Amino acid sequence: MDSFTKKILKAVIIYVILIVIFFVLFQTVFMLSFIPSSSMENTIMTGDVVFSTAYDVKEEDIERFDILVFVPPDEPDITYIKRVVGLPGETIEVKEGKVYADGVELDDSFIKAAMNQTGDGTYVVPEHCYFFIGDNRNNSKDSRFWDNPYVPADDIQAKAKCILFPFADICSLSYN
DSSP, X not given: OOHHHHHHHHHHHHHHHHHHHHHHHHHHTEEEEEOOSXXXXXXXXXXXXXXXXXXXXXXXXXXXXXXXXXOOTTOTTSXXXXXXXXXXXXXXXXXXXXXXXTTEEOOOTTOSSOOOSTTOEEEEOOTTEXXXXXXXXXXXXXXXXXXXXXXXXXXXXXXXXXXXXXXXXXXXXXXX
16 A cells, blocks of 8 residues: 555544544433423523533432433433432422422522413422423423323433533533
8 A cells, every 4th residue: 555545544544433432422421412392491492402411410410400311201212301300209399380399499590480380289209210390391391290200310311511502502501
């Protein structure tokens, strides 16, 4: 082989290796999600692309108000992205437009609009499970409306970190 062919072959091999590494990372460590619905507005808008990490979704890593990507119990063929409001062992009460965890009213400063009373009820979150509600609480198919309202820890795939697209809306999704 001449030197030009060797350089081309070397470049192709390097690019193939980089693509394989990139693919493996986005199958096991990172996740990109296109948001098809308004259930998390105004935090995450319809059409946004969200970057998430899959290495920090063990039970000890999950905190209230984290935005997580998960498989909902009633629809195992799709993934959802919602905010966790109920932790294992807690009693979550949704009443009169407010959400309470073990009797303490939760922050709702991030919701799109005051919540109507659809989905009111009391939910006792089993161990190793979580209770999710979308930020657009009046337009979110979430734990309040599923036949099985609790998401097992094993069905949580990733923790949302930031909005990547559109570029004008790049921001962190950490709750502080």
